Amino acid sequence: MGDHSPALVRGTYLNYQRKAGFKFLNMCAQASDFLDIVRQVWHNDIFGYAQFRVMARLNLLKQPLKELNGREFSNIDVSNIDVRENQLRRDLEDVHTRLRLSPQDANIQKEEKEI
Numbered sequence: 001m002g003d004h005s006p007a008l009v010r011g012t013y014l015n016y017q018r019k020a021g022f023k024f025l026n027m028c029a030q031a032s033d034f035l036d037i038v039r040q041v042w043h044n045d046i047f048g049y050a051q052f053r054v055m056a057r058l059n060l061l062k063q064p065l066k067e068l069n070g071r072e073f074s075n076i077d078v079s080n081i082d083v084r085e086n087q088l089r090r091d092l093e094d095v096h097t098r099l100r101l102s103p104q105d106a107n108i109q110k111e112e113k114e115i
Helices: 026-030 034-042 050-073 081-101 106-114
Strands: none
Touching (some): 026 050
């Protein structure tokens, strides 16, 4: 068989599923002990190439961040979120209307930033 001869190769089909990338909820970063958890995991001695060390640390970080999320954010009351969101939208529309009428008014600009 030469370099230019066509060939058909058959093999078993492997159903390979790639692991999902590292993800975490941004609100976890606002928890008081978030940085301490990351530092603790990141200071583990892991040997290997740089990319392997980063991936290994991220894998070690998954479980502590899941626990942090459950501990800090599992008791969030979502019953009033829609009501609060609608009120904020109305307030913002009102401020924008007033800003169109008085675009240089510093008090209205400040109020918009606070919403």
